[in-house]
Amino acid sequence: MTHRPTRSALYIPGSRDRALDKARGLPVDVILFDLEDAVAPDEKAAARETLEEALAAGGYGPRYKVVRINGLDTDWGAADVAAVAEMACDAVLLPKVNSAADVEALAAQLPDVPIWAMMETPQGILNAAEIAAHPRLEGFVMGTNDLAKELNSRTRAAMRVSLQTCLLAARACAVIAIDGVYNAFKDEEGLRAECDEGRDFGFDGKSLIHPAQVAIANEVFGPSEAEIDLARRQIAAFEDAVAGGQGVAVVDGKIVENLHVETARATLAKAEAIATLEAS
Numbered sequence: 001m002t003h004r005p006t007r008s009a010l011y012i013p014g015s016r017d018r019a020l021d022k023a024r025g026l027p028v029d030v031i032l033f034d035l036e037d038a039v040a041p042d043e044k045a046a047a048r049e050t051l052e053e054a055l056a057a058g059g060y061g062p063r064y065k066v067v068r069i070n071g072l073d074t075d076w077g078a079a080d081v082a083a084v085a086e087m088a089c090d091a092v093l094l095p096k097v098n099s100a101a102d103v104e105a106l107a108a109q110l111p112d113v114p115i116w117a118m119m120e121t122p123q124g125i126l127n128a129a130e131i132a133a134h135p136r137l138e139g140f141v142m143g144t145n146d147l148a149k150e151l152n153s154r155t156r157a158a159m160r161v162s163l164q165t166c167l168l169a170a171r172a173c174a175v176i177a178i179d180g181v182y183n184a185f186k187d188e189e190g191l192r193a194e195c196d197e198g199r200d201f202g203f204d205g206k207s208l209i210h211p212a213q214v215a216i217a218n219e220v221f222g223p224s225e226a227e228i229d230l231a232r233r234q235i236a237a238f239e240d241a242v243a244g245g246q247g248v249a250v251v252d253g254k255i256v257e258n259l260h261v262e263t264a265r266a267t268l269a270k271a272e273a274i275a276t277l278e279a280s
């Protein structure tokens, strides 16, 4: 399945007019409009209205517009759901999802909007497969801050099992998988290293907290020129091999079989989708 590009997913506090406006000009693939943790309790109602107005005003172009609501068990969840039903958004992001029943509870209240799940609780990680399999589920976003708190873990390495469990579940169900945030938003080197690791794991993109992080995520999660060139050469070599009655080609000293060609075609499709997005 080919989704729209999701290399960079920037959280924007729903309460911050200036940030909501700035996002209209940022080269980000996904905007995570936040009504949850980035908004103080006293500002929740005002943030909902501010966000409604910003989305109604538009100007976000082809960016994937996802609204993170407060949990359904909070004082603000019901009003958020009612508001999202009227908002011009592409998906709703439910925090602290523990089970497929949590997704179903939201699905029952919001019939037509695709649902994304924050994966950030131990119970949620253990139930990742059933959550990903919910028919309305379209994306996972890792909540590594909440997860670190819940696990009492001090390093990202300690969260590897959780990250990869969610990735397995996402891949089994063709669900988008976005890695967690990198909190030290002025540390470019650290961000790049964490993006590289997330890309190596197989994530589709990185969730971000500051505009300065967008370019690095877009670069790391988009196919490089070298990857595009290799993909083209693999496809051409394999087609030649097939025409010559062979099932295997060799490129740069490595075998190329049908499955590698599928990956190569996916790389080119992704590069094309990114080029289309960036041209619009």
Ligand SMILES: CC(C)(COP(=O)(O)OP(=O)(O)OC[C@H]1O[C@@H](n2cnc3c(N)ncnc32)[C@H](O)[C@@H]1OP(=O)(O)O)[C@@H](O)C(=O)NCCC(=O)NCCSC(=O)C[C@H](O)C(=O)O
Pocket: 010, 011, 012, 013, 018, 019, 020, 022, 023, 034, 037, 038, 118, 120, 142, 143, 144, 145, 146, 147, 180, 181, 185, 209, 210, 211
């Ligand atoms: C981290 C920040 C508080 C820093 O804000 P600030 O000090 O204002 O940064 P700058 O002065 O460098 O800002 C420069 C300009 O960029 C705009 N800006 C800043 N952040 C954003 C943003 N996220 N989106 C759009 N625009 C942004 C500023 O308005 C400045 O613009 P201008 O004035 O026109 O020059 C701040 O970046 C911030 O609040 N970030 C978001 C924090 C957030 O969303 N947190 C919640 C999500 S993380 C999470 O919950 C993950 C998960 O649940 C888990 O458990 O892990």
Ligand SMILES: [Mg+2]
Pocket: 037, 095, 118, 120, 143, 145, 146
């Ligand atoms: Mg969280």
